[in-house]
Amino acid sequence: MTPVQHLNALLARPEPLLALAPMQDVTDLPFWRLMTAYGGADVYYTEYFRVHADSKLEKGIVPSIAENPTGMPAVAQMIGNDIPSLVRTAKELQQYPIAAVDLNLGCPAPVVYKKCAGGGLLREPERIDAILGALRDAVQVKFTVKTRIGFDDNAVFDRLLPIFAKHSIDLLTVHGRTVLEMYRSDVHYDFIARAVQAMSCPVLANGNVSSAKKAEQILQETGARGLMIGRGAIRNPWMFQQIRQHQHGEPILLPRGRDVLAYIHALYDAVTSPEVPETLQVQKMKKYLNFLGLGVEPSGAFLHAMRRVKTKAELFALCAEHLDHGDEMSLEPFELDLQAKDVLAGVHQ
Ligand SMILES: Cc1cc2nc3c(=O)[nH]c(=O)nc-3n(C[C@H](O)[C@H](O)[C@H](O)COP(=O)(O)O)c2cc1C
Known part of the structure; x- marks a missing residue:
C-alpha cells in the first residue's frame, strides 16, 4: 500500500482522522516515534520546510519523511511564496514516501509573515490562488493546505474557501484563529464549520483540542472529518488513544503522575543526544516542558522552578517532586496566568 492509499483507507473509515500537528523544533522524527509508542496519531505532519530561491530540503527534517518510523502516512509541509521554488520543492518532496504535500498558510511568526509567507499570505488571496494553481499541477500525491481564518480580519475567509475549492485540494486543515490572534484567543469553531460546509474535501479542525471530551465537542460543533492536535499531544501523549477510546464508548486510560514522569524520562531519552552538552539538553527539554507543565499542577510553581533548573539532575528531581505519585x-490543562508573549502561547521563530 502506498502512503496515499494508506491515507485514503484511513479516510474511508467512520472514525475521525487524528493528525499530529506540525510544530517547528518539536515534531521531529524522535518525537514522532515517541508519540507512536503512546498510541499515536493516524497521520503525521512534518515541521515546515522553508522554501525560497536558494532553499534545499532541510537536513534536520528530511529523516522524518525518509525514515518515517510511525507506520502511518506522513505529510510534508512547505512554507514560502515563490512559485517556481515551491514547485521545485514539491517535486523534491515527492521523491520520498509521503502521502501529501501541505502548504502552510498560518504561521504567525513576524519574521515569516512580514515576508508574506505562512500567515502573511492570507492578506493576498490572489497570490494564494496562483500558488495553489501551480502546486496543484505539480503534486501527484495528495495536495493539502493548513490555514488560519484570516490575517487580522476573518472576513477574508469567505474569499479563501472558493479559492481552496477551485483548486480541488485534497484536504484542508483549519486553525480557527486569525494570524494576529496567535495561539491564545478563543478558537472560532464556527468558521471551521463553515469550511466543512463549503468544501467537498475532508476538513480537519485545529486549535485547542485539549482532551477526548473536548475533541468530541469540536467534532460535533464543526462536523469536521477529523482533528489536528498540537500542544495537547506534547502535554498528553495518550490523547490520541483516549480520543479513540472515548469515540468507541470505552473507558479512557487515565495516566497517573508516575506515568507522566516516565513519559518525561522517555522524552529526554528520545529528543536529546549524549554528545550534546548537558546544558543544551536541558534547554531543549524546557521547550517541551513549557507545554507539558500546564498539566502538572495548577499554581504555576512547577513551570516557575522548571525554567530555572540548570542540570539534568535538578530537572528530574523537580519532576519527581511533582509527579512521583499515583x-x-x-485531563484538561490548568488555566495558568500567562503573558500574551509567553512561550506557552506557542510563540516560535
Ligand atoms: C512550537 C510550535 C511550533 C509550530 N510550528 C508549526 C509549523 O511548523 N507549521 C504549522 O503549520 N503550524 C505550526 N504550529 C501551529 C500548530 O500546528 C497548530 O496549528 C497550533 O498549535 C494550534 O493547535 P493546538 O491548539 O492543538 O496546539 C506550531 C505551533 C507551536 C506551538
Whole structure:
C-alpha cells in the first residue's frame, strides 16, 4: 500500500482522522516515534520546510519523511511564496514516501509573515490562488493546505474557501484563529464549520483540542472529518488513544503522575543526544516542558522552578517532586496566568 492509499483507507473509515500537528523544533522524527509508542496519531505532519530561491530540503527534517518510523502516512509541509521554488520543492518532496504535500498558510511568526509567507499570505488571496494553481499541477500525491481564518480580519475567509475549492485540494486543515490572534484567543469553531460546509474535501479542525471530551465537542460543533492536535499531544501523549477510546464508548486510560514522569524520562531519552552538552539538553527539554507543565499542577510553581533548573539532575528531581505519585493526571490543562508573549502561547521563530 502506498502512503496515499494508506491515507485514503484511513479516510474511508467512520472514525475521525487524528493528525499530529506540525510544530517547528518539536515534531521531529524522535518525537514522532515517541508519540507512536503512546498510541499515536493516524497521520503525521512534518515541521515546515522553508522554501525560497536558494532553499534545499532541510537536513534536520528530511529523516522524518525518509525514515518515517510511525507506520502511518506522513505529510510534508512547505512554507514560502515563490512559485517556481515551491514547485521545485514539491517535486523534491515527492521523491520520498509521503502521502501529501501541505502548504502552510498560518504561521504567525513576524519574521515569516512580514515576508508574506505562512500567515502573511492570507492578506493576498490572489497570490494564494496562483500558488495553489501551480502546486496543484505539480503534486501527484495528495495536495493539502493548513490555514488560519484570516490575517487580522476573518472576513477574508469567505474569499479563501472558493479559492481552496477551485483548486480541488485534497484536504484542508483549519486553525480557527486569525494570524494576529496567535495561539491564545478563543478558537472560532464556527468558521471551521463553515469550511466543512463549503468544501467537498475532508476538513480537519485545529486549535485547542485539549482532551477526548473536548475533541468530541469540536467534532460535533464543526462536523469536521477529523482533528489536528498540537500542544495537547506534547502535554498528553495518550490523547490520541483516549480520543479513540472515548469515540468507541470505552473507558479512557487515565495516566497517573508516575506515568507522566516516565513519559518525561522517555522524552529526554528520545529528543536529546549524549554528545550534546548537558546544558543544551536541558534547554531543549524546557521547550517541551513549557507545554507539558500546564498539566502538572495548577499554581504555576512547577513551570516557575522548571525554567530555572540548570542540570539534568535538578530537572528530574523537580519532576519527581511533582509527579512521583499515583494520582490521576488532569485531563484538561490548568488555566495558568500567562503573558500574551509567553512561550506557552506557542510563540516560535
Ligand atoms: C512550537 C510550535 C511550533 C509550530 N510550528 C508549526 C509549523 O511548523 N507549521 C504549522 O503549520 N503550524 C505550526 N504550529 C501551529 C500548530 O500546528 C497548530 O496549528 C497550533 O498549535 C494550534 O493547535 P493546538 O491548539 O492543538 O496546539 C506550531 C505551533 C507551536 C506551538
